[in-house]
Amino acid sequence: MITATVIIIGGGPAGASCAGELRKNSIDTLILDKALFPRQKLCAGWITPTVLTELEITPGDYPHRLLTYQRLLFYFRGIRVPARTRQYSIRRLEFDEYLLKRAGVPVYQHHVSHINKSGKGFIIDNKYKCTYLVGAGGTHCPVYKTLFTDIHPRDPKRLIATAEEEFPFNWADPECRLWFFDRGLPGYAWYVPKQNGYLNIGIGGKQAALKKRGETINTHWRHFITMLSKTGPAMKHQFSPRGHVYYLRGKSDRVQRGNAFITGDAAGLATRDMGEGIGPAIKSGKLAARAIITGMPYSISSVNHWSIPGMLLPDALSGCRQG
Numbered sequence: 001m002i003t004a005t006v007i008i009i010g011g012g013p014a015g016a017s018c019a020g021e022l023r024k025n026s027i028d029t030l031i032l033d034k035a036l037f038p039r040q041k042l043c044a045g046w047i048t049p050t051v052l053t054e055l056e057i058t059p060g061d062y063p064h065r066l067l068t069y070q071r072l073l074f075y076f077r078g079i080r081v082p083a084r085t086r087q088y089s090i091r092r093l094e095f096d097e098y099l100l101k102r103a104g105v106p107v108y109q110h111h112v113s114h115i116n117k118s119g120k121g122f123i124i125d126n127k128y129k130c131t132y133l134v135g136a137g138g139t140h141c142p143v144y145k146t147l148f149t150d151i152h153p154r155d156p157k158r159l160i161a162t163a164e165e166e167f168p169f170n171w172a173d174p175e176c177r178l179w180f181f182d183r184g185l186p187g188y189a190w191y192v193p194k195q196n197g198y199l200n201i202g203i204g205g206k207q208a209a210l211k212k213r214g215e216t217i218n219t220h221w222r223h224f225i226t227m228l229s230k231t232g233p234a235m236k237h238q239f240s241p242r243g244h245v246y247y248l249r250g251k252s253d254r255v256q257r258g259n260a261f262i263t264g265d266a267a268g269l270a271t272r273d274m275g276e277g278i279g280p281a282i283k284s285g286k287l288a289a290r291a292i293i294t295g296m297p298y299s300i301s302s303v304n305h306w307s308i309p310g311m312l313l314p315d316a317l318s319g320c321r322q323g
Contacts, residue, residue: 002030003129006130007029007032007133007134008031008032009112009135010032012033013264015285016103017103017289019031030108032128033107033108039093040093042242043164044164044190046192047088051282062090064090064091065089065090067089067174071085072087073178075177089200115146131259136266138264151254151257155247156207159208160204161205161206162203163243164243176190178190182220182223182227186206189224190202190203191228249268249271250268255300261292263285264281269284269300271306279304283300
């Protein structure tokens with residue numbers, strides 16, 4: 001049996017950030033992930049300066065694709081609102097592998113099936129044993145499913161369904177565009193260029209609200225693609241979108257149970273306005289690590305509930321117009 005003081009299930013930003021903090025403090029840690037990295041991850045893929053601050057790097061330190069946006073173009077029912085900002089787009093394929101390698105802990109490819117208590121610790125599939133267990137495996141994280149469903153319930157009204165695709169594309173339009181509430185969508189659609197010829201487009205909305213209206217996210221995806229085709233940026237691409245689900249930040253902050261912790265999307269920490277998940281994932285991963293290191297309770301009270309206040313620069317709105 002392979003043993004470690006801490007086992008983290010999930011090697012994405014939450015798990016890698018947690019592991020990196022633990023390694024800095026010489027705590028024996030390993031990561032389990034069902035995927036082999038690098039792996040593609042469905043995500044619009046933009047990060048904020050706050051994320052770079054949490055990672056203690058500058059844009060120049062990052063060795064992969066990083067495109068800087070000095071403004072975002074918001075569209076609210078046809079009204080265009082440019083907003084001054086400083087954001088960056090990344091490819092999750094590159095970003096997640098970078099964070100995982102940077103963490104510097106052993107990574108095992110393993111699909112977790114069973115988690116059992118063993119004293120104050122845990123045994124995973126009769127193959128791995130640890131004192132502390134961190135769930136960083138996303139919405140379907142086995143740590144959440146096994147240990148937290150009763151004390152950290154998820155609100156079905158906060159479940160977001162998405163359809164998106166990232167593909168090589170020689171874009172001519174470098175603007176990051178976000179369309180809100182188009183055709184009654186309870187969410188927004190996005191157009192996110194990536195440096196050196198990639199593009200991510202997608203759409204997300206509250207699944208319960210869509211179901212109540214007899215719609216699915218694909219209903220709005222088809223409209224979105226038609227709109228893009230008419231405006232020109234991606235009309236020649238043959239789309240084959242994929243989907244995933246995640247939860248916006250809820251009311252429950254019960255994210256520790258004994259020596260078990262949940263972070264990132266496993267804890268449902270995406271911001272309530274923009275559904276931003278990378279920043280909360282990194283922050284919560286580091287906070288879980290600090291709780292293990294210090295023996296203090298794990299709290300996510302300092303993880304942002306909202307994105308927009310921190311996204312926009314002073315005097316951000318630079319005018320709006322119809323169309």
